[in-house]
Amino acid sequence: MSTATITSKIAKLQSLITVANLISGLEKMVKTAVLPLTGIVMFLFLWQVTASNIVTSLGQFPGPGDVWTQSKTLIEEHHAERDKADAFYARQEVRNAKKLAKNPDAKVKIRPYTGKATYFDQIFTSLYTVAFGFLIATLVAIPLGIVCGLSERVYRAVNPIIQTFKPVSPLAWLPLVTMVVSALYVSDDPYFEKAFLTSAFTVALCCLWPTVVNTIVGVASIDRDLIDVSRVLRLSWPVYIKTIVIPSATPLIFTGLRLSLATGWMVLIAAEMLAQNPGLGKFIWDEFQNGSSSSLGRIMVAVITIGIIGFILDRLMLALQKRVSWDKQAIFR
Amino acid sequence: MQKNYLEISQVGIEFPTEGEPFRALQNVNLSIQQGEFISLIGHSGCGKSTVLNIIAGLYQATEGGIILEGREVDEPGPDRAVVFQNHALLPWLTVYQNVELAVKCVFRKTKTKAEIREWIEHNLSLVHMDHAMHKRPGEISGGMKQRVGIARCLAMQPKVLLMDEPFGALDALTRAHLQDSLMEIQNRLGNTVVMITHDVDEAVLLSDRIVMMTNGPAASIGEVLDINLPRPRDRLSLAEDPEFNAYRQQVLRFLYEKQKNPASKPKPAAPVTAQSVSDSGSASEAA
Numbered sequence: 001m002s003t004a005t006i007t008s009k010i011a012k013l014q015s016l017i018t019v020a021n022l023i024s025g026l027e028k029m030v031k032t033a034v035l036p037l038t039g040i041v042m043f044l045f046l047w048q049v050t051a052s053n054i055v056t057s058l059g060q061f062p063g064p065g066d067v068w069t070q071s072k073t074l075i076e077e078h079h080a081e082r083d084k085a086d087a088f089y090a091r092q093e094v095r096n097a098k099k100l101a102k103n104p105d106a107k108v109k110i111r112p113y114t115g116k117a118t119y120f121d122q123i124f125t126s127l128y129t130v131a132f133g134f135l136i137a138t139l140v141a142i143p144l145g146i147v148c149g150l151s152e153r154v155y156r157a158v159n160p161i162i163q164t165f166k167p168v169s170p171l172a173w174l175p176l177v178t179m180v181v182s183a184l185y186v187s188d189d190p191y192f193e194k195a196f197l198t199s200a201f202t203v204a205l206c207c208l209w210p211t212v213v214n215t216i217v218g219v220a221s222i223d224r225d226l227i228d229v230s231r232v233l234r235l236s237w238p239v240y241i242k243t244i245v246i247p248s249a250t251p252l253i254f255t256g257l258r259l260s261l262a263t264g265w266m267v268l269i270a271a272e273m274l275a276q277n278p279g280l281g282k283f284i285w286d287e288f289q290n291g292s293s294s295s296l297g298r299i300m301v302a303v304i305t306i307g308i309i310g311f312i313l314d315r316l317m318l319a320l321q322k323r324v325s326w327d328k329q330a331i332f333r
Numbered sequence: 334m335q336k337n338y339l340e341i342s343q344v345g346i347e348f349p350t351e352g353e354p355f356r357a358l359q360n361v362n363l364s365i366q367q368g369e370f371i372s373l374i375g376h377s378g379c380g381k382s383t384v385l386n387i388i389a390g391l392y393q394a395t396e397g398g399i400i401l402e403g404r405e406v407d408e409p410g411p412d413r414a415v416v417f418q419n420h421a422l423l424p425w426l427t428v429y430q431n432v433e434l435a436v437k438c439v440f441r442k443t444k445t446k447a448e449i450r451e452w453i454e455h456n457l458s459l460v461h462m463d464h465a466m467h468k469r470p471g472e473i474s475g476g477m478k479q480r481v482g483i484a485r486c487l488a489m490q491p492k493v494l495l496m497d498e499p500f501g502a503l504d505a506l507t508r509a510h511l512q513d514s515l516m517e518i519q520n521r522l523g524n525t526v527v528m529i530t531h532d533v534d535e536a537v538l539l540s541d542r543i544v545m546m547t548n549g550p551a552a553s554i555g556e557v558l559d560i561n562l563p564r565p566r567d568r569l570s571l572a573e574d575p576e577f578n579a580y581r582q583q584v585l586r587f588l589y590e591k592q593k594n595p596a597s598k599p600k601p602a603a604p605v606t607a608q609s610v611s612d613s614g615s616a617s618e619a620a
Contacts, residue, residue: 223421225417225419225421226421226423228389228391228409228415228417228421229415229417229421229423231390231391231408231409232389232391232409232410232411232413232414232415233411233434233435233438233489234409234410234411234438235438243423243426243434244423247423247425248425326424326425326469327424327425327471
């Protein structure tokens with residue numbers, strides 16, 4: 001066989017390999033991009049068709065196009081509001097500068113801008129509120145779960161209470177929380193808004209349970225051998241909890257935390273609606289009360305925003321779980 | 334000397350069940366000298382592990398008791414280190430940290446930081462694991478994990494080293510390596526060891542005495558066999574040693590003639606075949 005035929009054979013083989021690579025690359029692309037995109041496009045189409053067949057007293061049910069327009073409007077409103085605020089502060093500064101020029105001892109004040117909250121302010125308020133409620137819930141749930149997981153007796157004592165409160169809807173808690181916050185949080189110069197505290201505590205009460213339950217299971221299912229090791233070493237309680245209990249319960253604690261955060265985010269919207277905490281929940285409620293022809297479109301924007309933020313929050317928790325997990329081979333989903 | 338170092342006297346234990354309490358052990362008596370290597374051998378479920386757990390203090394005997402160096406054992410403690418069958422290393426700690434946890438528990442007050450470090454490294458090199466100190470248990474092989482488990486126990490300088498089928502989960506070659514390592518270490522340090530095993534060759538090779546247990550329930554010590562083979566022992570030359578084989582025969586005879594596998598009892602006339610020896614093969618017949 002001449003070298004020429006060999007080289008041509010090699011070239012053929014290489015081109016075959018390239019084709020194979022291309023095919024596998026294509027397959028990957030189909031899996032990661034094309035399929036999800038197809039799903040989304042089909043959903044948008046169905047949505048459009050359905051929406052055009054529903055007419056409400058506030059006009060046509062919003063389709064994807066209306067939502068797109070409304071989201072642009074909301075962004076514009078946000079910028080307009082920010083420009084107004086900037087102008088307001090600029091005016092104040094000019095005025096103050098003039099005052100000072102006339103009389104250097106004059107007292108100058110900067111008054112805060114009190115314009116209406118924009119959509120993005122409301123998103124931020126919601127995130128802040130859910131974070132606060134989730135933090136309270138976590139601080140209560142993990143220690144409680146550890147204690148219940150370690151002691152069968154405490155578990156038996158606490159379990160009926162957990163099981164009773166676990167299925168309670170946020171709406172049931174809200175009036176009670178509102179009254180308690182009004183009664184107990186009395187301050188002339190409150191650091192937190194009452195509506196904020198009411199929403200946050202309601203979130204905390206409702207998102208406590210998944211973390212509690214999962215922590216209990218995680219702690220109660222520590223490997224027997226590891227417990228025996230700790231007994232042979234006569235580990236003190238703090239060392240035992242730090243080196244054995246918490247690491248072995250970490251995967252389930254995180255499962256609980258993710259469920260809790262998702263619950264908290266759902267609960268928050270309802271709580272904000274009723275407590276009038278200026279977040280996404282209040283936005284929806286106000287739009288509903290407002291009842292203009294664009295209201296439904298704006299509510300739909302909020303619905304999608306809530307969904308996307310919930311998704312991002314879950315991914316963030318997943319990333320955190322991967323970071324703190326000792327088992328780098330574990331598969332998280 | 335001949336003063337008894339570890340004394341097991343009249344030990345019996347009952348476990349509560351839904352009906353009658355289950356009596357696992359009865360009248361277990363054994364005296365162990367300092368530096369002795371004892372193997373406990375017997376069929377599955379005969380209570381070997383229970384004996385070990387009682388010595389460790391992880392179980393409380395219902396009757397009788399354990400005296401170690403003149404003191405009664407009533408709770409677990411680092412003077413009776415346990416090598417578990419499945420290594421029981423903390424998977425989130427490195428090899429070094431696993432040993433460190435044990436060392437800090439025992440020597441926190443008596444050793445300085447530098448001494449503690451040196452001691453951990455010394456013990457890891459004793460089991461030839463100093464090269465993988467900063468790996469996690471998930472990153473090393475089963476045999477290596479068991480070596481670390483042994484290092485963790487040695488580092489505690491226990492009065493008695495308790496080993497619960499330490500090599501049971503390993504393949505034959507790895508097991509042989511670890512047996513050699515263990516012999517070498519025991520030769521050097523003179524530890525008192527109580528080891529549970531299923532493996533007759535292992536028992537004869539490693540032990541000064543083999544304690545053979547009768548079948549449960551209410552298991553007890555059947556026979557005790559002194560192994561007077563000179564040390565250090567070499568597995569290759571012993572393989573053809575008539576004395577070694579005689580010891581093997583005695584243990585085998587005890588296990589398969591005098592104490593047939595409990596699962597094969599319903600058919601007393603059946604010859605001892607490979608099938609009736611294996612637990613799983615004949616368990617269904619008994620049921």
